[in-house]
Amino acid sequence: MSALPLPLKGLRVIDMTVVWAGPFATVLLGDMGAELVRVESLQYVDVNTRGQAMVPPAMLTGQGGQSYPNRDPGPRPWNRYSQFNQTGRNKKSFTVDLTKPKGREIFFRLVQQSDVFIENNAADVIENLNITYDVLSKVNPNLIMMSLPAFGRTGPYKHFKAYGVIMEAVIGHTWLRTYPDSDPTSTTASFMADAAGGASAVFAILSALYHRIKTGHGQHIDMSQSENVTHYLSQALMDYSMNGRVQETMGNRDPSRAPQGVYPCAGEDMWVAISCGSDLEFRCLCRAMGRPELADDPRFRDSTSRYKNQDELDPEIMVWTLDKDHYEVFHTLQQAGVTAGPVLTTPEVFDDPHLLSRGFWETIIHPEAGTHVFPGPIIEMAKTPLHIWGRQPLLGEHNEYVYKDLLGYSDAEFQQLVSEDYIGDTYIVARERQQVQPSLDA
Numbered sequence: 001m002s003a004l005p006l007p008l009k010g011l012r013v014i015d016m017t018v019v020w021a022g023p024f025a026t027v028l029l030g031d032m033g034a035e036l037v038r039v040e041s042l043q044y045v046d047v048n049t050r051g052q053a054m055v056p057p058a059m060l061t062g063q064g065g066q067s068y069p070n071r072d073p074g075p076r077p078w079n080r081y082s083q084f085n086q087t088g089r090n091k092k093s094f095t096v097d098l099t100k101p102k103g104r105e106i107f108f109r110l111v112q113q114s115d116v117f118i119e120n121n122a123a124d125v126i127e128n129l130n131i132t133y134d135v136l137s138k139v140n141p142n143l144i145m146m147s148l149p150a151f152g153r154t155g156p157y158k159h160f161k162a163y164g165v166i167m168e169a170v171i172g173h174t175w176l177r178t179y180p181d182s183d184p185t186s187t188t189a190s191f192m193a194d195a196a197g198g199a200s201a202v203f204a205i206l207s208a209l210y211h212r213i214k215t216g217h218g219q220h221i222d223m224s225q226s227e228n229v230t231h232y233l234s235q236a237l238m239d240y241s242m243n244g245r246v247q248e249t250m251g252n253r254d255p256s257r258a259p260q261g262v263y264p265c266a267g268e269d270m271w272v273a274i275s276c277g278s279d280l281e282f283r284c285l286c287r288a289m290g291r292p293e294l295a296d297d298p299r300f301r302d303s304t305s306r307y308k309n310q311d312e313l314d315p316e317i318m319v320w321t322l323d324k325d326h327y328e329v330f331h332t333l334q335q336a337g338v339t340a341g342p343v344l345t346t347p348e349v350f351d352d353p354h355l356l357s358r359g360f361w362e363t364i365i366h367p368e369a370g371t372h373v374f375p376g377p378i379i380e381m382a383k384t385p386l387h388i389w390g391r392q393p394l395l396g397e398h399n400e401y402v403y404k405d406l407l408g409y410s411d412a413e414f415q416q417l418v419s420e421d422y423i424g425d426t427y428i429v430a431r432e433r434q435q436v437q438p439s440l441d442a
Contacts, residue, residue, distance in 0.1 A: 004384050006033025011209075014039060014110060014117040015091060019048045019163065020191065021225055022120030022148055023087035024198030029116075029205070030090030031377040031386050037110065037402060038093045040395060042424045050395070051081030053430040069370050076426065079368040079394045088392030089364065089374070094402035095395065097422050098129050106422070107131065108139045109407045116205055120148035120197070120225070122161045133220035142218045144208045148201050152224030164191035167226040176236055179251040196232065197225035258306040259285075259313050262343055265326040271343035272326040274317065274333065279303065281338055288336040289320040362388045396425040 011034040015026045030036045045053045055073040065071035067082045074080050097103040126132055133145045150167050151157035168174050178187050204221050236247040254260045260275040276282045283295040294300055299309040321329050326342035333340035362376040377386035403409040417423045
C-alpha cells in the first residue's frame with residue numbers, strides 16, 4: 001500500500017526563526033509535511049541558532065563543548081551545532097542578504113510562492129529589514145505571517161529582547177518554581193516558554209490557514225511568548241484575581257494534593273515522584289507501602305489533615321521508597337491505583353521501555369554531525385503516520401533548489417549571486433579567517 005500524503009503536504013513555509021521557540025514551531029509543521037524553506041545569511045552568524053562560526057578552544061573544554069559531537073566543532077561548526085540539529089529536521093536552507101535591495105527582491109519572489117512566513121526575532125529586526133506584514137501582504141495578499149517575539153509587537157516591551165528564562169521570570173513562573181526555604185537563585189532554567197510558544201504558534205497558524213480557506217484572506221498573527229506561558233500559571237493567577245491571595249513557593253508540593261513530592265530510592269541520586277489526590281488514593285498508597293494503619297492516623301485521615309501535616313508524612317513514605325528501585329516503586333503504585341512516576345536521568349529516558357515500544361526515538365544520519373538518535377514527532381495520526389522524513393540541512397544546502405527550481409534564476413544569475421555573496425555554504429567571517437590562517441601558519 002502506498003504511503004498517504006502527509007497532512008500539510010503542499011504547504012510552503014518561510015522559516016526565519018531563531019533560538020528554540022520558532023524553530024520548534026517549524027519542526028512541528030515540517031513533521032506534518034509542510035515544506036520549510038529556511039532563510040539564512042552568510043553575512044550574519046546566528047549564534048543563538050547555528051552556534052559560533054569559529055569556536056574558541058577554551059569553550060570546548062567547558063559546558064559549551066557539549067554542543068558539538070565529541071566536543072569537536074569540525075571545520076564547519078554551524079553544521080554540527082546540537083541546538084540547530086535538534087530543531088533542524090525536515091528543513092531546506094538557502095542563503096540571501098536581506099540588507100541589500102537585491103536580497104529583498106529575492107525574498108519577495110519567495111514570498112509570492114509561499115503560504116506562511118514565521119519569525120520570532122525582536123521587533124526591530126523585521127522592521128529594519130523592511131519585511132513587515134504591511135509590506136509583504138502587498139507582495140502576497142494570501143500570506144499568513146506569524147510573529148512570535150518575546151513580548152508581542154505592541155506595548156512598552158515591544159523592542160525588548162528575551163530568552164525563555166527571562167520571559168519565565170517576567171510572568172512570575174520563576175518566582176513560583178523555587179523552594180519554600182530558598183529564593184529564586186536556586187531556580188534552574190527550564191526554558192518552558194520556548195517549546196510552549198512553538199506549539200501554540202502552530203495552533204495559531206493552522207487556525208489562520210483554516211480562515212484563509214473560508215475567506216481567501218491571509219493575515220498577520222502577533223503572538224507574545226510571555227503571554228502564552230502565563231496560562232501555565234492559571235491556578236496562581238486566578239487565586240490572586242478571585243481571592244487576593246499571593247501564592248507562595250511550594251517546591252514539589254501542590255496547592256491541594258497531599259502527599260505530593262519526590263522521594264529517594266535505591267541507588268545514587270535515584271528518585272520517584274508520588275502524588276495523591278483523594279482519600280482513596282492515599283489508602284491505596286498506604287496498602288502498597290504495607291502501612292494501612294497510616295490511612296487512619298488522625299494526622300493523615302483526610303486531605304485537609306494530610307495537607308497540614310506533610311512534613312510528618314513525607315518521612316513515612318521515604319522509609320518505604322529508600323531501598324527500592326524507582327521503576328519498582330513506579331510499577332507497584334501504578335498497579336495500586338496511585339499516581340507515580342520515576343525521575344529518570346537522560347540515559348534512562350533514551351532507554352525507557354515505553355518510549356522504545358512506541359518507536360518515539362528515530363535515527364538521523366547527518367553528513368557532518370554524524371549518526372544520532374532524536375525525539376520523533378510528538379503525535380501519532382492513524383491515517384497519516386508521521387516520521388522524520390528529512391535530516392537537518394547544511395548551511396545553504398538547498399540554494400540551487402530554491403534559486404533555480406522555485407524562483408527561476410538561470411545558471412548565470414545563480415553564479416553571479418554566488419560571486420556577490422548572496423549564495424554560499426560558509427559564513428563570510430569564517431571564510432576570511434580560513435584564507436588568512438594559511439599565511440599565519442607559514
